[in-house]
Amino acid sequence: MSAARAGDVAVFALPAAVLLALLALPLVALSGQALGGGVGPQLGDPTVVAAVRLSLVTSTLSSLVVVVLGTPLAYVLVRWRFPGRTLVQLVVDLPVVLPPMVAGIALLQVFGRRGWLGDAMAAAGVFLPFTTAAVVVAQVFVAGPFYVRAARLGFAGVDPAVREAARVDGASELQLFGHIMVPVARKAMLGGLVLAWARALGEFGATIFFAGNREGVTQTMPLAIFVGFESDLTVAVGLSFLLLVVSVGVLAAVWLLGDRPGE
Amino acid sequence: MPLSRRALLGTLAFVTLGGCAQTAAPLVEPVETQVVVFLPGALASQAKPLAAAYAATGATASTEVGHTPVQLEQLAQGATPDVWVAANPANMASAAAQGLVDAAGVTPLARTKLVVVLAPGNPAGVTALQDLAGDGVRVLLAAETLPLWAVTAQTLGKVEATRPGFTAAVLANTRSRELGVQPIVQKVTAGEADAGIVFVTDIGPGVETVAIPDALNTELTLSVAPVTAAKNPAGARAFVTFLTEGAGWELLADAGYLPPAP
Numbered sequence: 001m002s003a004a005r006a007g008d009v010a011v012f013a014l015p016a017a018v019l020l021a022l023l024a025l026p027l028v029a030l031s032g033q034a035l036g037g038g039v040g041p042q043l044g045d046p047t048v049v050a051a052v053r054l055s056l057v058t059s060t061l062s063s064l065v066v067v068v069l070g071t072p073l074a075y076v077l078v079r080w081r082f083p084g085r086t087l088v089q090l091v092v093d094l095p096v097v098l099p100p101m102v103a104g105i106a107l108l109q110v111f112g113r114r115g116w117l118g119d120a121m122a123a124a125g126v127f128l129p130f131t132t133a134a135v136v137v138a139q140v141f142v143a144g145p146f147y148v149r150a151a152r153l154g155f156a157g158v159d160p161a162v163r164e165a166a167r168v169d170g171a172s173e174l175q176l177f178g179h180i181m182v183p184v185a186r187k188a189m190l191g192g193l194v195l196a197w198a199r200a201l202g203e204f205g206a207t208i209f210f211a212g213n214r215e216g217v218t219q220t221m222p223l224a225i226f227v228g229f230e231s232d233l234t235v236a237v238g239l240s241f242l243l244l245v246v247s248v249g250v251l252a253a254v255w256l257l258g259d260r261p262g263e
Numbered sequence: 264m265p266l267s268r269r270a271l272l273g274t275l276a277f278v279t280l281g282g283c284a285q286t287a288a289p290l291v292e293p294v295e296t297q298v299v300v301f302l303p304g305a306l307a308s309q310a311k312p313l314a315a316a317y318a319a320t321g322a323t324a325s326t327e328v329g330h331t332p333v334q335l336e337q338l339a340q341g342a343t344p345d346v347w348v349a350a351n352p353a354n355m356a357s358a359a360a361q362g363l364v365d366a367a368g369v370t371p372l373a374r375t376k377l378v379v380v381l382a383p384g385n386p387a388g389v390t391a392l393q394d395l396a397g398d399g400v401r402v403l404l405a406a407e408t409l410p411l412w413a414v415t416a417q418t419l420g421k422v423e424a425t426r427p428g429f430t431a432a433v434l435a436n437t438r439s440r441e442l443g444v445q446p447i448v449q450k451v452t453a454g455e456a457d458a459g460i461v462f463v464t465d466i467g468p469g470v471e472t473v474a475i476p477d478a479l480n481t482e483l484t485l486s487v488a489p490v491t492a493a494k495n496p497a498g499a500r501a502f503v504t505f506l507t508e509g510a511g512w513e514l515l516a517d518a519g520y521l522p523p524a525p
Contacts, residue, residue, distance in 0.1 A: 112453065112454070112455050113453075113454045113455055130438035130439045212438060212440075212450075213441060213442060214438065214440055218439065219440075227406055227407075227408055233336070
């Protein structure tokens with residue numbers, strides 16, 4: 001009986017172990033290579049420093065944009081029913097599953113010199129592609145949905161009875177938003193923000209098409225990793241390890257904010 | 264219920280055995296007539312025509328286009344194409360020194376040279392290479408790791424010899440260091456930038472260009488070699504012959520590639 005039970009467990013444990021090994025071993029090997037290979041000095045390389053600084057600046061800016069524009073969007077989606085609401089939700093969720101390179105090419109069709117807004121922007125003297133602003137726009141496109149989804153779930157989790165009570169007490173929509181909805185949804189919003197920031201930090205595909213690759217201007221950490229892979233592997237390994245550490249920190253933050261799977 | 268459990272266990276055993284079998288010997292035996300070829304970005308536009316021309320000889324070629332330095336790394340990490348065409352003679356020499364390709368079989372294949380590609384309508388009014396240093400010209404250049412950059416840098420240096428500050432001015436105008444030849448061609452011809460420096464053999468029909476005089480131009484020599492660990496050595500030899508003196512060479516010559524330096 002116990003042997004049969006062990007067999008039962010093995011049916012699940014063996015394939016599970018195979019997948020776990022596939023997920024864990026490369027990251028362990030990367031860490032070993034980075035820590036054992038003396039990448040410390042490489043991380044002081046001007047190219048690396050410029051890439052890290054640019055990544056931190058752009059991902060922080062895009063996170064700000066996402067919060068400022070994404071919070072009202074999530075709120076509207078939760079608070080009101082309106083025609084086309086399902087379509088709006090689809091558009092908001094789409095970038096999560098869309099290959100980022102598609103995003104980069106699509107952004108060029110709008111903001112490129114010959115894109116839909118190209119003439120209007122040229123008339124205004126604005127040129128977006130190949131600028132740091134383009135990096136931020138690409139990051140907002142790919143990372144925004146992560147925040148909006150989380151904020152939407154957070155707002156939706158507010159007990160309708162609490163909402164109604166506030167309304168009955170004469171709270172305006174702004175008061176309801178500021179004193180009830182945001183405080184209650186705060187953890188979900190923060191969790192979404194951390195995920196969005198991490199997604200922005202790792203953004204590559206849309207950036208390379210839409211923003212290009214210029215040191216200190218558009219060459220973010222993922223692009224520096226790609227270029228480094230062709231010239232100096234230790235730079236690529238060092239930057240990859242840095243992003244791995246950041247990713248672990250992001251997951252820890254999200255877990256601490258209560259989004260722990262299975263609990 | 265016991266039956267379904269047995270079925271599950273049976274499936275697991277099958278999967279495990281399948282996994283063992285795969286490590287012992289490839290499930291798919293290499294097809295004798297197929298030759299796998301790694302090509303550089305400088306031949307990207309010729310990959311499909313070459314494969315089609317080779318298919319006419321009764322064999323098949325599977326081509327993979329990538330950056331020469333990356334492909335060198337892939338060879339070192341155990342990739343086993345049958346033939347490697349490199350855009351950087353230094354990378355090919357390195358592969359030969361490491362025993363990754365047959366050193367005796369390294370053959371110069373073809374030469375190409377640089378041209379200035381222009382956005383449609385030439386909005387920046389570029390009429391010569393020297394104009395790339397002009398105020399406000401939006402330039403795209405190759406990333407420093409690409410063979411294209413090594414050649415571009417030499418040409419910029421030739422202008423620099425008579426016009427000090429030229430290279431710095433062009434670099435200041437450079438909006439992006441693109442990670443391939445085709446991205447430069449695509450983004451410039453889409454009008455996202457005014458001009459770029461690429462290989463003359465990367466330009467399709469109807470694209471506006473400005474020639475670079477031979478005195479300032481720099482040539483790139485492509486070389487080909489059979490890979491030491493080739494799974495299809497006979498096919499590798501046949502493909503190298505096809506490229507250097509057969510229908511493959513005729514195709515390259517028609518596309519504007521020059522024969523290797525005598």
